[in-house]
Amino acid sequence: MKIDDAAARLEALGNPTRLKIYRTLVRAGHAGLPVGRLQERLKIPASTLSHHIKSLLAVGLISQVREGTTLLCHAEFDTMRGLVDFLVAECCTEDAQCQGARTAA
């Protein structure tokens, strides 16, 4: 993952409202959750919610599938995994006597 992509994803997760949206979707797992259900649970005005969802979509952290009249949102677990890998990668590569921080991976 390029550093600018990683930064964009981290920034997307760095807003409390968006992080709550994302976490709710992560908890929902592969089943996903419609936008409307997210709105009920999080009590966010529809336009605000839509705006944040768009940000998460733009960086590939979530995806959407239309299911009739509703839009199902899913967390993109591969993207999350890639981001986590990026964070723990290259740990201590310049530190000869580094022993264990890399176990975070």
Added chain:
Amino acid sequence: MKIDDAAARLEALGNPTRLKIYRTLVRAGHAGLPVGRLQERLKIPASTLSHHIKSLLAVGLISQVREGTTLLCHAEFDTMRGLVDFLVAECCTEDAQCQGARTAA
């Protein structure tokens, strides 16, 4: 980790300049790196660098120790680990047939 703390840390890492600073420190490992060395490597004006370092300090992602006339910066690996754990935690807790995304942890 509370969600607002996680968001604050993710936001701190969500700026490309700050992420570069952080990664450089992660690579430097436990040995750390003085502010001045960071400035040389990243070619960032001192005031801008100082500003970003303060952000990373504020959320506990890095720490500083004075070493004579220079300030040594270190990545706080425990904080990073906590953040990574937060990201992969509670994956699919509402999805009965979730099978593997949690292996990201």
Added chain:
DNA sequence: ATACTATTTCTACAATATTCGAAATATGCG
């Protein structure tokens, strides 16, 4: 004290983000 290096604080400005109501669009149904 003076000088020198390292780093931060001050200050200001442009750019971007967040929020949300109102209006617009999309889908499905009778």
Added chain:
DNA sequence: CGCATATTTCGAATATTGTAGAAATAGTAT
């Protein structure tokens, strides 16, 4: 078609962030 529901786009106000030059502070040595 016409209506109901789901969701997005528009528009605009307000707040926050990123950037960096100039000035200030901190530490060390002479």
